[in-house]
Amino acid sequence: xxxxxFLNNIRHYIEDLVSLKRLKAFxxxxxxxxxxxxxxxxxKLPISGNIIGMLFLFIALKQKWINLDKIKPASDKLLEFxxxxxxxxxxxxxxxxxxxxxxxxxxxxxxxxxxxxTLYVTAIILQKxxx
Amino acid sequence: xxxxxxxPIFGIGITILFYLLCGKLGKLRLFFLNPVxxxxxGIILFLKIFNVxxxxxxxxxxxxxxxxxxxxxxxxxxxxxxxxxxxxxxKLFSISVIIGGSCGIVSVVLFLLLxxxxxxxxxxxxxxxxxxxxxxxxxKTIGGIPDxxxxxxxxxxxxxxxIGPIFLRKLGITDKRAIGAALGTAAHGIGTARALQEGKTSxxxxxxxxxxxxxxxxxxxxxxxxxLL
Numbered sequence: 001x002x003x004x005x006f007l008n009n010i011r012h013y014i015e016d017l018v019s020l021k022r023l024k025a026f027x028x029x030x031x032x033x034x035x036x037x038x039x040x041x042x043x044k045l046p047i048s049g050n051i052i053g054m055l056f057l058f059i060a061l062k063q064k065w066i067n068l069d070k071i072k073p074a075s076d077k078l079l080e081f082x083x084x085x086x087x088x089x090x091x092x093x094x095x096x097x098x099x100x101x102x103x104x105x106x107x108x109x110x111x112x113x114x115x116x117x118t119l120y121v122t123a124i125i126l127q128k129x130x131x
Numbered sequence: 132x133x134x135x136x137x138x139p140i141f142g143i144g145i146t147i148l149f150y151l152l153c154g155k156l157g158k159l160r161l162f163f164l165n166p167v168x169x170x171x172x173g174i175i176l177f178l179k180i181f182n183v184x185x186x187x188x189x190x191x192x193x194x195x196x197x198x199x200x201x202x203x204x205x206x207x208x209x210x211x212x213x214x215x216x217x218x219x220x221x222k223l224f225s226i227s228v229i230i231g232g233s234c235g236i237v238s239v240v241l242f243l244l245l246x247x248x249x250x251x252x253x254x255x256x257x258x259x260x261x262x263x264x265x266x267x268x269x270x271k272t273i274g275g276i277p278d279x280x281x282x283x284x285x286x287x288x289x290x291x292x293x294i295g296p297i298f299l300r301k302l303g304i305t306d307k308r309a310i311g312a313a314l315g316t317a318a319h320g321i322g323t324a325r326a327l328q329e330g331k332t333s334x335x336x337x338x339x340x341x342x343x344x345x346x347x348x349x350x351x352x353x354x355x356x357x358x359l360l
Contacts, residue, residue: 048268057207075205088192090171092278110242122231
């Protein structure tokens with residue numbers, strides 16, 4: 001009985017995941033991705049197509065060319081699983097262990113110093129003038 | 132066995148499995164149990180112990196990374212949604228993120244140059260403060276190694292998450308908005324997770340700072356590298 005319930009839960013989850021509304025929203029996102037790739041290709045920009053697509057989506061939403069409700073079903077799911085999508089890249093680091101092993105100390109110093117600097121500079125500007 | 136390992140289902144399955152397991156562990160809210168870090172380390176250890184080659188894992192992994200394309204576009208919707216909440220001091224906020232973010236790129240490139248690091252490392256680390264999916268794209272564009280970027284970016288996020296608020300308080304930063312913006316700019320999504328613990332305002336500021344710094348870095352990193360190298 002409980003096994004049946006479990007399978008039913010999975011079925012509902014998948015039905016919700018690939019609902020028509022979500023697929024339509026995903027199609028919209030793919031259109032923006034396509035536009036971004038096209039713009040990058042035509043103008044030979046040094047910025048990747050999906051970042052250009054992201055900007056276009058933001059502008060389209062802001063100018064009310066498209067309603068957020070149309071995008072949200074897919075964008076929420078994509079962002080929910082965002083971590084999952086870049087994990088294989090993180091795992092790929094294992095291939096380069098030998099390559100960066102000799103540099104781990106200077107890398108750590110540079111990165112820690114730069115991160116602390118970024119933290120402080122951003123915070124102090126906002127705090128000092130943000131009264 | 133080797134045939135099974137080469138099927139995409141192995142790479143996809145193992146990633147989802149570790150992701151779910153580590154998500155559960157991450158609920159304990161101990162800083163070193165960051166779910167992203169745990170998942171990556173867990174999968175690397177698993178592959179090493181069972182002697183599976185990365186190529187076999189990535190036969191499935193690459194299907195997951197394909198979704199980074201649409202996921203980055205989806206960040207535009209997230210940015211729009213949050214942006215509405217911060218109209219009030221948008222100008223000053225943007226200035227601080229732009230200056231802070233640029234400081235991050237220039238300083239890491241300069242430090243690595245001073246320490247005489249090879250070029251491929253500098254190119255892979257220039258976008259170290261940006262959210263991982265965008266950082267990967269930037270590295271691809273400027274000719275670094277995205278796998279190194281992803282690993283370091285996650286490490287930077289965890290570092291910012293753990294050290295950020297303590298460090299800022301020691302230096303006299305008390306403003307919730309400033310702490311949020313700084314965490315988002317320097318430590319992307321993992322920093323934002325910490326900012327959310329500081330309060331809703333910090334969380335919102337951090338989320339927008341993350342998006343804004345992603346966009347700024349994507350546009351400026353190729354030119355900054357061109358000028359400095």
